[in-house]
Amino acid sequence: xxxxxxxxxxxxxxxxxxxxxxxxxxxxxxxxxxxxxxxxxxxxxxxxxxxxxxxxxxxxxxxxxxxxxxxxxxxxxxxxxxxxxxxxxxxxxxxxxxxxxxxxxxxxxxxxxxxxxxxxxxxxxxxxxxxxxxxxxxxxxxxxxxxxxxxxxxxxxxxxxxxxxxxxxxxxxxxxxxxxx
Numbered sequence: 001x002x003x004x005x006x007x008x009x010x011x012x013x014x015x016x017x018x019x020x021x022x023x024x025x026x027x028x029x030x031x032x033x034x035x036x037x038x039x040x041x042x043x044x045x046x047x048x049x050x051x052x053x054x055x056x057x058x059x060x061x062x063x064x065x066x067x068x069x070x071x072x073x074x075x076x077x078x079x080x081x082x083x084x085x086x087x088x089x090x091x092x093x094x095x096x097x098x099x100x101x102x103x104x105x106x107x108x109x110x111x112x113x114x115x116x117x118x119x120x121x122x123x124x125x126x127x128x129x130x131x132x133x134x135x136x137x138x139x140x141x142x143x144x145x146x147x148x149x150x151x152x153x154x155x156x157x158x159x160x161x162x163x164x165x166x167x168x169x170x171x172x173x174x175x176x177x178x179x180x181x
Contacts, residue, residue: 004179006034008075013066013095013118015042017084020049020057021164022112026078029171035075035178038063042092053083066094071102076178081113081133081163090121099124103158108181110159110174112166116140119158129155131162157181 010030014023027037041047045062071077077099079086089095100122102109111119116132117139119125126144131153140147151166152159152173159177161170 002032003034005030005075005175008035008178009073010035010037010076010078010178011040011069011071011074012037012078012080013040013089013098014047014060014080014085015088016048017053017082017088018047018049018060018080019082019085019113019164020051021167022080022082022115023049023060025164025167026080026110026112026171026174029175030076030078030178033175033179038069038074040064040066040069040098042066042089042095050082050084066092066098069098071098071105071107074102074107075181076108076174077102077110078174079109079111079115079118081111081115083114086111086114086117090118096122106157106181108157108159108174108177110161110170110177112161112170113163116145116160119143119160120145124158128158129153130158130160132160133163
């Protein structure tokens with residue numbers, strides 16, 4: 001994957017409560033492929049990551065607030081999960097609009113675990129095949145998505161995966177999708 005994303009900039013949309021491994025692994029894969037990755041958040045930072053929903057992980061510096069971020073500045077978007085991260089993001093209108101505008105542009109979006117919650121909130125899940133953590137599948141169906149139980153699903157530039165066990169497949173696919181764009 002080395003170099004195929006040279007010159008690309010990718011946003012990772014996260015806030016306090018993000019699942020650490022779901023932030024770190026995709027970011028590392030994107031950077032190893034040559035992309036510049038920016039942490040975009042609804043808070044000024046730093047963002048407190050979690051290992052599961054109980055154990056605090058590391059903190060991560062925010063590169064840009066979502067209120068000052070233009071989706072046109074990015075070649076791809078990744079929304080990590082953790083139960084808390086997307087639940088907090090989906091109640092912030094600017095974060096929802098950022099995702100909605102990104103999807104409207106046709107550029108690649110990746111969301112893992114609980115991350116697809118914001119896809120539902122933004123109306124992006126409607127009419128798409130997706131996968132996710134089991135506990136939000138009913139929400140995705142109610143939002144008009146076709147929910148599959150596969151390690152990675154891509155439908156019209158939106159890539160989703162179920163949980164951290166799918167990170168290898170998720171990271172490989174999101175790099176491919178951004179490179180293809």
